[in-house]
Amino acid sequence: MTLLTGDRYRASLDDGRELYLHGERVTDPARHRAFAPAVDELARQLDLQHDPDHHDLLTYKDPATGHRIARAYQPTRTPEELALQRRSAEFWHAQSLGQHGRSPAFMASIALGVHDFRHRLATGRPEFGANADAWYRHVAEHDLVLSHALGDPQIDRSADPVDDPDLALRVLSEDDRGIVVRGAKQLTTLAPLAHEVLVYLSASFTQRRGEQFVVWFALPLNTPGLITLCREPLGAEPWGHGHPLGARFDEQDAMLFFDDVVVPWDRVFLLRDGDLAREGLARINAWSAYVGHIRFRERLRTLLATATLVAESIGVDGFRGVQEDLGRLAGYAELAEYFLDAAEARARRTDSGLLAPGDTAAARVWSAEVAGSAVDIVRRIGASGLLMQPTAKDLDHPRLRPHLDRWMRGRGVDAPYKSRLFRLAWELTGDGFGQRQDLYEQVHRGDLTRNRINLYKRYDNSEARARITRLADGAAE
Known part of the structure; x- marks a missing residue:
């Protein structure tokens, strides 16, 4: 059996990796109180692949081997296969309410992009294309949970890594x-929970004289010399029902230190070829x-549902301004659907014969632009109520409970329900978990200014430009 089960996933994380949290080494993430709830949530989702009700949606039979593989790894060759991959991803992300940015379904699609780009990688060195294909088949066959490492350290972004090589990951020898x-x-999201x-990607790969920084490779996270440092967990424990999202969906972000790590040749996909790296960035992320x-x-649907329930619970859902805000959120969700439909309608055939979704550059810019506004709407509707809600122990206290029932209830809802709802809304929008999710939306698509400029440079406006030029030249007179 190639598909992971939840139990096999938990056991697989005890692999000898060098993982640190709060100044202590963590030997088994699945058993550590800071990671166990998030591991259990991923394990639950992996078990759904074996559920007869979801088996055919979440997996497919590899025609080459006859093995069942996670649907996200499937090379899409027809519109029907692309639509199935969308439905599978919709199922995965509904399970986490849109909070898992680095879900197994997301990272598997990057592995698929590497597989699709293998012929171009082979132009660098023939073995690199074969390496990329072998790695894709390895992770797909074993249903591995993946992460990716993109950004270089924030030491001195004004300096040149060629002059200070510690500013970027580099090849020593x-x-x-x-x-x-x-x-x-x-920021290596999910690394503590991945295989x-x-x-x-390196920020310095565009510099010809810095091509010692241009390298693509993949490694197990227990590779000798590879150190993983975790940030502070965001699923705070002591407050009972106050942190349902952070406890389950905190993916963890990490810093990876490569202490003279040996990358075997069969795990290298690209080396010292900036032009090919630039070409590949868009291709492998299609x-x-x-x-x-x-x-x-x-995530937009989750924010809309939360904002609606909050508004109803305090009797403001009929207010014109609140309805306008909810309409704006509904519009965001609807536009997101349009962008997905457009990506399928504009699907294109790649040089490896796969059918890839159409360009989503404009969708990525728009998403970054509206993400903060979507969160602000929930904050605006919940207002000060998001800040002051009783904890589970407050609700259990005999002296406090009568006062809570009288003055902290809502319209048609009791104090415990309102407390859980508002604390969930606060976690989505205001506490450490919510702020991390909001920041994630701002940064994970890359620099917004650069993306806007690239979109402008790529957009073909030649016909309209020619018409305006003719008018300016007096051609209509």
């Missing part, structure tokens, strides 16, 4: 074993950008 890399990568990491937008649509 090559030998018969492979390449040796030194440096760090941030492998894919490294494929499916992941599409799946990421599915996740964002689900």
